[in-house]
Amino acid sequence: MEVLITEFIDESALSLFDEAGVTYAYKPEAWQGFSFDEKALASLKAIIVRNKTRVGADLLNQCPQLQVIGRLGVGLDNIDVAAAKKRGVSVVSARNANAISVAEYVIAAMLAVVRRLREADEHVTEGGWDRHTFTGLELYGKTLGLIGCGEIAQRLALRAKSLGMNVIGHDPYVAPYDFAPSELKMQLRSLDEVLERADFVSLHVPLTEGTRHLIDYKRLKQMKPSAYLINTSRGGVIQEEHLRQALQEGRLAGAVLDVLEEEPPHRDHPLLGLKGVLVTPHIAGLTVESQARVARLVIGEVLHELQGDPSICRV
The missing domain is CATH 3.40.50.720 (NAD(P)-binding Rossmann-like Domain)
Incomplete structure (x- = not known):
């Protein structure tokens, strides 16, 4: 062998x-x-x-x-x-072999939460037909904030722009004349500004000592109450207990998590079943x-x- x-x-x-x-x-x-x-x-x-x-x-x-x-x-x-x-x-x-799949997952995640597809399906399955309650939002004109502007983020930015979204990003390793800012016209901003301005914050960083628990309670408080957090990178980038607290306090609208610190999670994980949270089993790159x-x-x-x-x- x-x-x-x-x-x-x-x-x-x-x-x-x-x-x-x-x-x-x-x-x-x-x-x-x-x-x-x-x-x-x-x-x-x-x-x-x-x-x-x-x-x-x-x-x-x-x-x-x-x-x-x-x-x-x-x-x-x-x-x-x-x-x-x-x-x-x-x-x-x-x-880069699964970059397209991850980029498409994030697009799907944004559409799923603004159109509330899961809740609408459950509502109809239970016998309801309340159209007014499920009036959704458009992605057009919304701002996507990217934390990490590498290959996946760049492909995501291209697709988001085709939907009419504004794209801003933060990455200390991207220079002003690299592909993302110069060709994709992605606005590079500080981490604070991305968190404060974005309607959707999507994480695209590796898990290192410098990025572990990068998104903690302090940073979650900077986000809009109407914003969503999407993580397809690594679970450890988010301080999960802080995210639970921020969600329960209404400091952001919701989160889509494809990764968690412990995979698979215990059935009593505090984010499972929490209102506004979608959790998938690390499938963003799996097509x-x-x-x-x-x-x-x-x-x-x-x-x-x-x-x-x-x-x-x-x-």
């Missing part, structure tokens, strides 16, 4: 290994605990994971021949990148099309690394 895949993958892409003559083991539940013998891990040259498998120094020590870690996504908080690099192990991610792209990209780049060609998707 040269390659181990520990979480689900679009199986149509596995033929790339066969074509390259590379042996692999597809164990989509292996993230729950490695049960492979020392001999199997000792011969491992690549491991492909999603977001549940923890790849740290302990696992790296069991795989002395490991050359590359493939990440079926873009978040890296489950991989000790520093430890991997210290061992000379490359890390490759599915750079049939994106998963095919992610799988083929990551496997292809892992094969490049195994063949001695540096991947264009190296972290």
